[in-house]
Structures are given as C-alpha cells and as structure tokens.
Amino acid sequence: MKIALVNPPARQRLIRDYYCSKTSKSTYLFAPADLLMQSGLLAKDHELIVMDAVAAGASLKQCLDRLKVFHPDLVLGLISAVFLHDDLEFYRSLKAALPALKIFLSGEPVLEQPEQWLGQHDFIEGILLRFVSRGLLQYIYDEKEPEGLVARTGAGIKSFPLGKEPEYSVGRARQELFQYPAYFFSFARRRRFATFLTDFGCPYRCKFCVMAALGYRRRSADEVEEELDYLKWLGIRELFLADQSFGAVPEHGRKMMALFKKYGNSFTAFVRPDQGGDDFWRALKESGCHTVIAGLESAAEDILTEYSKGYSREQVKEGIGRIKAAGLRVVTTVIIGLPEDTAESIRATMNFVRELGPDFVSYNLAVPRSLTGLRQKILGEGLASKEEMDQAGSFAGLRTRSLGGPELLKLKQKAVRAFYFRPRYLFSSLAKVQSGFELYALLREGLSVLGKNI
Numbered sequence: 001m002k003i004a005l006v007n008p009p010a011r012q013r014l015i016r017d018y019y020c021s022k023t024s025k026s027t028y029l030f031a032p033a034d035l036l037m038q039s040g041l042l043a044k045d046h047e048l049i050v051m052d053a054v055a056a057g058a059s060l061k062q063c064l065d066r067l068k069v070f071h072p073d074l075v076l077g078l079i080s081a082v083f084l085h086d087d088l089e090f091y092r093s094l095k096a097a098l099p100a101l102k103i104f105l106s107g108e109p110v111l112e113q114p115e116q117w118l119g120q121h122d123f124i125e126g127i128l129l130r131f132v133s134r135g136l137l138q139y140i141y142d143e144k145e146p147e148g149l150v151a152r153t154g155a156g157i158k159s160f161p162l163g164k165e166p167e168y169s170v171g172r173a174r175q176e177l178f179q180y181p182a183y184f185f186s187f188a189r190r191r192r193f194a195t196f197l198t199d200f201g202c203p204y205r206c207k208f209c210v211m212a213a214l215g216y217r218r219r220s221a222d223e224v225e226e227e228l229d230y231l232k233w234l235g236i237r238e239l240f241l242a243d244q245s246f247g248a249v250p251e252h253g254r255k256m257m258a259l260f261k262k263y264g265n266s267f268t269a270f271v272r273p274d275q276g277g278d279d280f281w282r283a284l285k286e287s288g289c290h291t292v293i294a295g296l297e298s299a300a301e302d303i304l305t306e307y308s309k310g311y312s313r314e315q316v317k318e319g320i321g322r323i324k325a326a327g328l329r330v331v332t333t334v335i336i337g338l339p340e341d342t343a344e345s346i347r348a349t350m351n352f353v354r355e356l357g358p359d360f361v362s363y364n365l366a367v368p369r370s371l372t373g374l375r376q377k378i379l380g381e382g383l384a385s386k387e388e389m390d391q392a393g394s395f396a397g398l399r400t401r402s403l404g405g406p407e408l409l410k411l412k413q414k415a416v417r418a419f420y421f422r423p424r425y426l427f428s429s430l431a432k433v434q435s436g437f438e439l440y441a442l443l444r445e446g447l448s449v450l451g452k453n454i
C-alpha cells in the first residue's frame with residue numbers, strides 16, 4: 001500500500017503536532033511528533049512518504065500536485081485548531097483530487113466527539129485518537145479491533161477502545177524521512193537535531209493541559225535505544241525531547257538518562273520545576289541535557305490551585321534555583337489569559353519571571369484545548385470569541401472575565417518586551433554564547449521576537 005504522512009500547507013510557520021498546534025513564536029519548526037511516531041509502524045511493510053508542506057514551504061496547489069503524483073491509497077494527516085478552516089479545505093480538495101483515497105486525521109480539533117465530527121465530514125475516513133497507537137496499521141490489516149481508532153465501517157462510524165498497556169512500541173521512527181532543512185530549534189546546540197520521544201502524555205492533571213487527558217504511557221526502552229543508535233549512525237546527537245514532563249516517572253527517567261549518556265546526546269527537555277531535588281537536576285545535566293523548558297504558568301497561587309498545577313509559587317522559585325545551580329539553561333513558560341487573570345495578576349507574573357531570572361521566557365495565550373476542564377469552563381462562560389485559536393498569540397480567540405482579547409494581546413506583547421528588551425539581559429545573553437550556531441540562533445530568534453512584539 002502507498003501511504004503519505006502529511007502536514008498540510010499553512011499561511012504562517014505553524015507547528016501542528018501533539019494536539020497543541022500553534023504558530024511559531026519566532027522561527028522554530030520541528031518534525032511533527034504524531035507523524036514521526038506513526039512512521040515507524042507504517043514504513044515497515046508499506047511505501048511511505050512524508051510531505052511536510054510547512055517545512056517545504058509548499059502552497060496548497062504544490063502540495064496537492066505532489067500528492068497526486070505519488071497517488072497514495074491512504075493519508076495520515078495533521079489538523080490544527082489554529083487554521084482549522086484552511087486545513088479542512090485542504091483535505092476536502094485532496095479527497096476531490098483523489099476520490100479513492102482514505103484520509104485519516106490526528107490533531108486536537110478531532111479529539112472530542114470524534115464520531116459526531118466524522119458524521120459531519122464525509123471526506124474523512126477516520127481519526128487516530130492517540131499517535132502512539134497501532135490502530136491505523138491494524139485497520140490496514142483489517143483487524144477487528146484497531147486500537148484507538150474511530151473509522152467508517154460497513155456498519156457505520158465506529159469507535160474502538162484506546163490501548164491501556166503502560167508501555168508502547170511503534171518501531172524505530174523513520175527519522176531519515178524527516179530531514180527538512182527548514183527544521184530549526186533555537187535552543188539546540190547544533191543546527192541538525194531530531195525530535196525524539198521516550199513517553200506519551202503526562203501523569204499530572206493540570207486542568208488547562210490536553211496532556212493530562214491523554215493518559216501516560218512510556219516507550220519501550222529497547223526501542224528508544226534502537227532509535228538513538230540509528231540517529232548516531234545518521235550523525236545526529238542533538239535532540240529536542242518532546243516528552244511533556246521528562247522525569248515524571250522517575251525510574252523511566254533514570255533509564256532514559258543512562259541511554260542519553262551512553263549515546264553522547266545533547267538535548268532540551270520539558271520538565272516541571274518541582275520535578276526533583278538537586279540530585280535529579282545534576283543527573284539530568286550529566287546525561288547531556290543543556291536546556292530545560294519549565295512550566296511556571298502564573299505567579300497567582302489561586303490560579304495554580306484552581307488548575308491543579310500541584311506546586312506553589314515558592315516551590316517554583318526553589319525549583320528554578322536548583323535547575324540553575326545544576327548548570328542548566330532555563331526557559332520558563334507562562335500562560336496569560338486564563339478566565340481568572342486580571343491586568344494585576346498578569347503584571348505580578350511578569351514581575352515574578354523577572355525575579356526568577358530565567359534565560360528565556362515563553363509567554364502563551366490560554367486556549368481551550370480539547371478534553372480539558374479549562375475548555376468546559378470557557379465554553380460554559382462564553383469567553384471564546386472564535387472557534388480557531390493560537391496560543392502563540394498571532395490572534396486572540398479568548399477573553400478573561402475582566403480583560404478583552406485585544407487587551408490580552410497587548411499585555412502579552414508588553415510582557416515579552418519587558419523581559420527581552422533590557423540592555424542587561426541582552427549583554428548577559430550574548431556573554432553566554434558558546435558557538436557560532438548559538439550566536440546565529442540568538443540573533444535570528446531575537447529579531448523574529450522583536451518583529452512580532454513591537
């Protein structure tokens with residue numbers, strides 16, 4: 001069978017992966033985790049191509065033309081909440097061009113009420129509910145219960161249950177098919193890097209985060225090792241670890257760190273600031289990690305409690321101190337625009353970020369992700385003004401109880417400027433640069449952030 005993994009065209013540099021689509025806040029772009037993980041399963045017995053139209057800079061027409069030439073029997077495509085209508089138009093056109101093609105989707109807009117969604121979109125054949133599931137492959141082989149798939153069958157639209165095993169295995173991802181020159185990650189130490197996963201979902205329960213609703217599954221350690229070995233052979237040691245909370249399951253985290261150390265990797269990881277004591281951060285650093293992206297979210301205790309973050313402002317402060325003491329570079333992530341946010345709480349968070357002194361900060365606008373408590377609250381209170389949404393803030397789809405969308409956007413831009421455009425910060429960032437690539441990345445990203453926030 002001929003299969004294409006497709007990231008559709010987009011009018012802006014768009015990250016469509018892991019049920020969290022967003023426009024790129026600067027110029028970063030990486031291989032979509034959903035397609036990467038399915039590539040290992042699907043390439044084994046089938047002819048597989050990857051068409052990342054965002055990375056290729058391909059227009060809708062160019063993308064359709066290339067797919068028409070390949071003429072796949074099946075497409076697994078990504079769909080985003082950012083440009084939902086454009087994405088639907090793309091798949092409608094693809095189906096019109098290749099009527100026998102079966103299109104399956106992965107993405108946040110199709111996670112909730114998938115049967116109903118399929119009922120309204122007859123050009124789509126099915127939905128893969130978890131990108132580490134074997135369901136699509138099982139469907140191709142006509143197995144009776146394809147794991148985590150919703151599909152059209154002779155008896156109508158049917159949902160098949162999700163896999164429940166604590167460990168998953170999807171084969172070695174076909175990293176060689178994801179070598180687009182446009183992939184760029186500013187926190188990487190080297191230009192060439194790979195998106196990499198050692199688990200799926202997250203065991204924590206933060207109410208604004210879709211990861212909490214996905215369940216947690218670790219990836220087979222043998223498979224992780226096989227892929228690291230293959231990446232070494234490809235000459236790639238730099239990783240963007242897309243695990244959502246690395247070290248959340250300590251034993252798995254320790255095993256993975258031993259493997260990264262063995263293969264001489266250098267990597268960036270998402271972590272919680274309360275993840276562990278000094279030992280954990282030191283071990284992480286020794287395993288090759290140079291940068292951590294740590295959720296801070298808000299300085300308001302009542303917001304942290306309301307959304308079940310499971311840590312206090314004080315714990316965040318202690319954690320960031322430990323991370324820095326271990327010699328790791330810190331990026332903190334912040335959410336602006338939760339319903340409870342006010343101009344005052346946002347200002348307090350901006351001040352807290354300055355006090356913590358991370359190397360970088362990523363301000364995100366709250367979005368009502370599928371399957372979250374936040375979504376129910378926002379829809380219940382009528383705070384969403386658009387169906388489409390972008391956490392990066394290319395537009396505001398939400399308001400809070402006291403602030404409108406445009407005010408939120410302005411506050412977000414002000415927060416970015418207040419952090420980055422300080423002479424002292426700029427000098428100290430330049431002083432920490434260790435290589436030509438880091439200097440290039442810093443300047444490239446800095447100019448892009450400047451352009452988007454003035």
Ligand code: SF4
Nearest residue numbers: 202204206209212244
């Ligand atoms: S710890 Fe991070 S990834 Fe996990 S549920 Fe909370 S916000 Fe999401």
